[in-house]
Amino acid sequence: MEIKELYVELRKLKEELAKVRNMSSVAGKLFENEKFNYSKPAKGRRYTDFMRNLSVNLSFYSQAGYEKLRTIFTLPSLTSIKNHLAKVGCASGILKNALAEIQRKINEGHLAEATPSLDGMAIKKGIHWESKLKKYFGFDEFPNVQTDGSDNKNGSVATEALVYYLVSLDGRWKTPVAYYFTNHVDSKRLAELTTEILVECANFGVTVTSHVFDGLPTNIQMTTHLGANLKLPDVLTTATNMAKK
Known part of the structure; x- marks a missing residue:
């Protein structure tokens, strides 16, 4: 290579380096990812933890939008993201990995007081076979009749997800900590589940100050099993009636 050509090449590299230095942190990491993966075949691409976490968050908000971004940037496919997330322990029940993350935040100085919320979310009925776990998903975890086998093949199909959500009183963190199909x-049974979750919250250093739920009769009856009394005392009821007269 002649000196003149070498000079031109060095000038281009200098301009490219200047652009990278002027980029934001996220833009710089996107640039480095493009530089590393653009010319590689799909199976030969490698992504940093930052790029994987960014891809997971973007695909969570909109899979269609994420697929559009993949026509512009070199990003993991949705299948690759699914396989990456399959390693995370998020099976139904109490999510101890989520509680461990909350405990880490508390140890860093975040407020330990929090409020759990309970609600049922309607889901579309369906059965899914997970080949890695060799198990069917989509059945009722609390069937009315006993089933044969560990995969609940004879159980009824779930119609909702019962979700417990934990929110810090200062609003600095919030996360689902348990769910059941x-x-x-x-x-x-609801009282038993709530008790189990409250015990686990205490084990991970979370101080529960209250519990939020809607006014379904089942939820009200749950509080009775837990030893609470949501009914007004007779003395207050009598005083209210007298005031109305």
């Missing part, structure tokens, strides 16, 4: 949970 079901089509019916009675008040006694």
